[in-house]
Amino acid sequence: MVQIYDPNFVRQLFDEMSATYGIVNLISSFGFCRRWRRQCIEQLSYRESLTVVDLMTGMGELCPAIAKRIGPGGKIIAVDNSPVMCRKAWQNHDGRLGCELDIREEDALGSEIPDASADRVVCSFGLKTFSLDQTVALAHEVHRILKPGGSYSFIEISVPPARWLRVPYLFYLHQLIPIIGRILMGNPDNYRMLGVYTVAFGDCHTAVAAFRQAGLDPSRRSYFFGCATGLVGAKPQTPSNASQGW
Ligand SMILES: C[S@@+](CC[C@H](N)C(=O)[O-])C[C@H]1O[C@@H](n2cnc3c(N)ncnc32)[C@H](O)[C@@H]1O
Numbered sequence: 717m718v719q720i721y722d723p724n725f726v727r728q729l730f731d732e733m734s735a736t737y738g739i740v741n742l743i744s745s746f747g748f749c750r751r752w753r754r755q756c757i758e759q760l761s762y763r764e765s766l767t768v769v770d771l772m773t774g775m776g777e778l779c780p781a782i783a784k785r786i787g788p789g790g791k792i793i794a795v796d797n798s799p800v801m802c803r804k805a806w807q808n809h810d811g812r813l814g815c816e817l818d819i820r821e822e823d824a825l826g827s828e829i830p831d832a833s834a835d836r837v838v839c840s841f842g843l844k845t846f847s848l849d850q851t852v853a854l855a856h857e858v859h860r861i862l863k864p865g866g867s868y869s870f871i872e873i874s875v876p877p878a879r880w881l882r883v884p885y886l887f888y889l890h891q892l893i894p895i896i897g898r899i900l901m902g903n904p905d906n907y908r909m910l911g912v913y914t915v916a917f918g919d920c921h922t923a924v925a926a927f928r929q930a931g932l933d934p935s936r937r938s939y940f941f942g943c944a945t946g947l948v949g950a951k952p953q954t955p956s957n958a959s960q961g962w
């Protein structure tokens with residue numbers, strides 16, 4: 717039985733999907749993925765020269781919107797453990813953003829980003845491929861890399877709570893997205909996995925609990941009737957009494 721949260725399995729999945737990920741994501745979300753990325757970024761305030769970490773950056777989809785907000789003195793640290801995704805991120809953005817860009821092929825659960833070095837941490841659609849334990853580890857990692865007072869915003873595709881939307885949504889996710897994936901020359905089994913992850917993920921409630929446990933004071937967000945959910949918050953200025961356990 718394949719361990720769907722095994723980092724090697726997830727890395728290979730995204731390596732293989734990288735050729736078609738962008739277009740399938742856009743078509744299969746009816747364009748909503750762009751709007752949700754923008755909304756994820758807009759949850760936070762920015763100013764010139766901030767350091768922003770984009771976790772699970774993929775092909776750097778969030779980078780242009782971040783760069784616009786932090787200007788030439790700012791820095792984006794983009795993290796992804798898929799070598800193919802990182803290569804595409806470089807191809808898309810190297811020298812084009814107008815701010816410093818550091819793309820790191822690293823595990824977001826154990827990166828070499830220094831402690832307390834990030835002003836902002838953002839992440840679009842990178843939560844669903846983590847198990848509960850990995851989500852807890854991620855929360856502690858976000859706490860570690862954020863400066864005191866630094867803030868974060870995460871967004872993820874979710875299963876909407878209302879039945880009238882959930883039934884057609886799940887049909888679409890399970891039946892139609894793999895077909896779109898096949899038409900666009902991807903492997904339909906890979907796109908089927910996105911449905912498996914999304915159903916197992918549900919929504920951001922587990923991540924909210926993990927981030928709260930890590931002392932990151934999250935609030936939950938819902939986007940378009942819960943078809944995406946998110947969490948937004950900040951690391952306290954003073955050390956909290958966050959528990960190290962779940
Ligand atoms: C669904 S894509 C999202 C990409 C992009 N943020 C977007 O908005 O489309 C998830 C990304 O997370 C990356 N990823 C999954 N697990 C990871 C891990 N443990 N560390 C770093 N990146 C990871 C995958 O390689 C993939 O590129």
